[in-house]
Amino acid sequence: MTYEELIESVSLIVENxxxxxEGLILVYSLSEINHKQMNEELFYKSNHITDKxxxxxEFEVEIGDILVKFIKxxxx
Numbered sequence: 001m002t003y004e005e006l007i008e009s010v011s012l013i014v015e016n017x018x019x020x021x022e023g024l025i026l027v028y029s030l031s032e033i034n035h036k037q038m039n040e041e042l043f044y045k046s047n048h049i050t051d052k053x054x055x056x057x058e059f060e061v062e063i064g065d066i067l068v069k070f071i072k073x074x075x076x
Contacts, residue, residue, distance in 0.1 A: 001028065001030060001034055001038065003038070003041045003042070003045070006028075006038070006063075006068070007063070010026070010063045010064065010066055010068060011063075011064070013026075013066060014063070014064035014065075014066060021065060021066055022065075024065075024066050024067070025066075025067045025068075025069060026066060026067070026068045026069070027068075027069045027070075027071060028068065028069070028070050028071070029071050029072070029073045029074075030070060030071070030072065030073055031072075031073050032072055032073070032075075035070060035071075035072045035073070036055065038070055039055060039056055039059055039070065040053055040055075042059065042061055042070075043059075046061075057071070057072060058070065058071050058072075
């Protein structure tokens with residue numbers, strides 16, 4: 001999953017009036033590599049480029065009143 005794919009997916013939900021969105025939370029379980037890439041990209045989109053990236057096991061972003069959480073896919 002890329003940042004662009006995330007925005008496209010959530011935008012489709014936000015724009016669809018038939019989807020009830022109050023309290024909606026999306027959870028993406030990503031592979032370790034994809035999780036790190038998304039974590040880093042979202043970090044730099046909301047922080048200054050000179051800020052030190054701090055990796056998180058779980059992180060979230062709010063897009064159009066929808067909370068999107070990212071977790072690392074469990075190995076096994």
